[in-house]
Amino acid sequence: xxxxxxxxxxxxxxxxxxxxxxxxxxxxxxxxxxxxxxxxxxxxxxxxxxxxxxxxxxxxxxxxxxxxxxxxxxxxxxxxxxxxxxxxxxxxxxxxxxxxxxxxxxxxxxxxxxxxxxxxxxxxxxxxxxxxxxxxxxxxxxxxxxxxxxxxxxxxxxxxxxxxxxxxxxxxxxxxxxxxxxxxxxxxxxxxxxxxxxxxxxxxxxxxxxxxxxxxxxxxxxxxxxxxxxxxxxxxxxxxxxxxxxxxxxxxxxxxxxxxxxxxxxxxxxxxxxxxxxxxxxxxxxxxxxxxxxxxxxxxxxxxxxxxxxxxxxxxxxxxxxxxxxxxxxxxxxxxxxxxxxxxxxxxxxxxxxxxxxxxxxxxxxxxxxxxxxxxxxxxxxxxxxxxxxxxxxxxxxxxxxxxxxxxxxxxxxxxxxxxxxxxxxxxxxxxxxxxxxxxxxxxxxxxxxxxxxxxxxxxxxxxxxxxxxxxxxxxxxxxxxxxxxxxxxxxxxxxxxxxxxxxxxxxxxxxxxxxxxxxxxxxxxxxxxxxxxxxxxxxxxxxxxxx
Numbered sequence: 371x372x373x374x375x376x377x378x379x380x381x382x383x384x385x386x387x388x389x390x391x392x393x394x395x396x397x398x399x400x401x402x403x404x405x406x407x408x409x410x411x412x413x414x415x416x417x418x419x420x421x422x423x424x425x426x427x428x429x430x431x432x433x434x435x436x437x438x439x440x441x442x443x444x445x446x447x448x449x450x451x452x453x454x455x456x457x458x459x460x461x462x463x464x465x466x467x468x469x470x471x472x473x474x475x476x477x478x479x480x481x482x483x484x485x486x487x488x489x490x491x492x493x494x495x496x497x498x499x500x501x502x503x504x505x506x507x508x509x510x511x512x513x514x515x516x517x518x519x520x521x522x523x524x525x526x527x528x529x530x531x532x533x534x535x536x537x538x539x540x541x542x543x544x545x546x547x548x549x550x551x552x553x554x555x556x557x558x559x560x561x562x563x564x565x566x567x568x569x570x571x572x573x574x575x576x577x578x579x580x581x582x583x584x585x586x587x588x589x590x591x592x593x594x595x596x597x598x599x600x601x602x603x604x605x606x607x608x609x610x611x612x613x614x615x616x617x618x619x620x621x622x623x624x625x626x627x628x629x630x631x632x633x634x635x636x637x638x639x640x641x642x643x644x645x646x647x648x649x650x651x652x653x654x655x656x657x658x659x660x661x662x663x664x665x666x667x668x669x670x671x672x673x674x675x676x677x678x679x680x681x682x683x684x685x686x687x688x689x690x691x692x693x694x695x696x697x698x699x700x701x702x703x704x705x706x707x708x709x710x711x712x713x714x715x716x717x718x719x720x721x722x723x724x725x726x727x728x729x730x731x732x733x734x735x736x737x738x739x740x741x742x743x744x745x746x747x748x749x750x751x752x753x754x755x756x757x758x759x760x761x762x763x764x765x766x767x768x769x770x771x772x773x774x775x776x777x778x779x780x781x782x783x784x785x786x787x788x789x790x791x792x793x794x795x796x797x798x799x800x801x802x803x804x805x806x807x808x809x810x811x812x813x814x815x816x817x818x819x820x821x822x823x824x825x826x827x828x829x830x831x832x833x834x835x836x837x838x839x840x841x842x843x844x845x846x847x848x849x850x851x852x853x854x855x856x857x858x859x860x861x862x863x864x865x866x867x868x869x870x871x872x873x874x875x876x877x878x879x880x881x882x883x884x885x886x887x888x889x890x891x892x893x894x895x896x897x898x899x900x901x902x903x904x905x906x907x908x909x910x911x912x913x914x915x916x917x918x
Contacts, residue, residue: 394493394495394739397496398480398483398495401479401483401499401503401504402483402499404503404504405475405476405479405502405503405504405509406476408503408504408509408513409471409472409475409476409509409512410465410513412509412510412513413464413465413469413471413472413513413514414464414465415770416464416766416770416771417770417771417800417804418467418515418800418803419514419762419764419769419870419871420871422468422515423800423803424799425444425451425454425515426454426462426808427811428441428443428451429441429451429452429455430455430458430808430811434455437455438452442606442610442611445611445620446517446558446559447517447555447556447558447603447607448556449517449520449556449557450470450517450557453470454467454470454515457469464771467515470520471513471516471518471519471520472512472513472519473519474512474519474522475508475509475511475522475523476512478502478512478519478523479499481523481526481527481530482498482499482502482526483496483498483502484530485529485533486498486499488530488533488534488537489682489683490678490729493739493742494678494725494728494729495728496742496743497731497732497743498724498725498728500743500747500750501724501727501749501750502720505653505654506654506753506757507651507652507653507654507714507717508652508717508720511714511717517557518717520554520557521560521717521718522717522721524550524551524553524557524561525554525561525564525565525568525721527550527554528547528548528550528551528554528568529547529721531543531546531550532547532568532572535585535588535589536572536576536579536581539581539582539584541582541585542588544588544589545591548589548591548592548595548596549592551564551568551592552595552599555596555599555603556599556603558718560708560715560716560717560718561718562600563698563699563702563708564718564721565596566698567691567694567695567698569593570690570694571687571690574690576589619836619838620709624761624762625713627644627647627711628703628709628712628713629703629706629709630703630706637704640700640703640704644700644703644710644712645663645696645711646659646663647659648663648710648712648716648719648723649662649666649723650712650758651712651713651714651760652720652723652724653749654757655752655753655756655757655758656758657756658749658752658753658756662727665727666723666727666730668730669726669727669729669730670688670692670693672729672733673729674688674689677733678729678732678733691722692722692725692726695718695719695722696719699716712760713760731745731746731749762872764870765896768895768897769895769897773895773898774804774869774898775804776894777801777894777898778801778804778826780894780900781805781825781828782805782826782827785828787828787829788862788863789828789862789863789902790829790831790862790864790865791828791829791830791831791865791866791867792831792849792864792865792866792867793830793831793832793833793867793869794832794833794837794838794839794840794845794868795821795833795834795835795836795838795839796838796839796868796870796871797867797868797869797870797873798821798823798832799870800869801867801869802823802825802830805825805826805828805830806825806826811823817852817855817857819851820833820834820848820852821833821834833848838872839868839870839871839872840868841875841878842875842878842882845875845879846909846910849903849909853905853906858905859905860905860906861904861905861906862904862905863902863905864902864903864904864905865900866901866902866903867898867899867900868899869897869898869899873898875899876891876899876901883910885909890902
């Protein structure tokens with residue numbers, strides 16, 4: 371079929387609400403299958419990171435009601451906790467616990483392809499599918515026990531059903547779109563930003579299209595449902611975690627760069643640096659991310675000028691669909707309401723970022739699908755070979771499940787039961803999951819202000835969630851409190867364990883304090899470490915502790 375005739379056929383088919391058949395489907399299926407295999411490989415053979423273990427810890431309760439109550443201490447809605455609670459009957463292995471993310475991440479790729487194909491045709495859709503299925507950060511974020519697979523599949527599902535509903539004038543499909551977006555909000559709060567963008571886009575489509583009254587009423591009903599859901603979540607959860615220590619630690623700690631700090635940040639500099647960092651995160655490499663960000667800018671200009679993409683979208687629709695979400699997220703970060711930048715919390719923006727970049731790649735490649743896929747492959751290879759890892763990060767070799775198994779054996783076989791183990795909260799969640807054989811953990815309340823539980827015949831003393839990971843000053847403060855309070859007896863041997871992302875306490879103590887120059891560490895990989903102290907041994911002075 372001549373190219374002009376094929377293009378005309380695709381546009382007519384899109385106008386009728388269907389995707390035309392073409393020879394790209396076998397390649398699309400192969401890319402989805404490759405994405406599935408990459409996610410399985412990523413999930414295979416590694417122990418859970420601290421966040422993953424924490425999610426299962428919250429879900430691993432005696433009843434669904436107890437799991438929901440525990441989920442209210444988290445920063446995310448409860449859908450993943452419900453899924454993990456129900457999944458326990460099928461096993462506790464890492465692969466099983468990661469399976470919901472793997473499957474939803476794979477389905478996301480498939481629906482993303484269908485959505486892009488409906489908007490822009492098969493060539494752009496294939497490029498976008500390749501990025502979504504293969505980019506290392508997109509694989510990672512949907513191969514862990516996290517909310518992002520659920521988030522991505524439900525919000526892209528809502529967008530896909532919206533396009534079908536508008537094309538077919540179907541109230542039923544419009545209602546399904548609203549319900550699907552509701553599941554996205556129930557998965558992760560960033561879905562709210564996507565829903566606002568999609569709502570404005572739908573308003574534009576409804577105004578300029580020939581949308582039936584029934585379809586409009588169904589859209590209003592869906593928006594009302596979403597509003598009610600947000601009100602419910604705000605009253606029962608969001609309002610309760612605002613201003614908590616967890617929120618303050620995120621703002622001042624690991625997400626500090628992604629919030630605007632008045633008095634020290636420049637608004638324009640913040641916008642540019644955080645926008646570029648977003649593309650660096652999505653495409654997994656610093657230089658590549660900067661180049662791709664420029665492709666995004668070029669792609670938006672070409673879309674606005676009608677040089678690429680579907681003739682269905684007006685300039686206003688392009689601007690709302692592919693630019694508003696970035697501006698909205700930036701505004702929320704400026705108001706200290708939601709982070710913006712190179713963080714997984716903004717992964718929902720990958721939908722718009724990849725779509726526009728894919729359109730630009732196809733424009734550069736011209737009419738040749740082969741050239742477009744070759745350029746896409748070059749970008750993907752560069753992302754894999756020169757990948758930049760974002761903190762927090764554990765090298766795959768250090769996260770080998772074998773290391774965790776050996777660490778548990780070390781506790782049970784080499785540490786006497788009379789010698790307690792002191793951990794920070796991160797490490798307590800990790801070792802509690804594995805040493806307690808994935809059973810629910812109960813704290814005995816024997817030490818005020820700390821969490822004490824028992825695994826493999828050992829007493830484990832953990833800090834509370836507010837002290838996620840030890841640094842020298844916090845560790846020495848907790849140690850001195852335990853000794854002075856009589857919870858550790860003079861001469862008693864105590865093991866200190868760190869497992870997870872932040873495990874440099876032993877190195878910091880040796881470097882900062884003469885009292886620890888001869889401190890010996892037992893390691894299992896680089897991210898599981900034990901060292902032994904004796905209650906009553908000489909410790910740094912108070913002045914040294916306060917200024918380590």
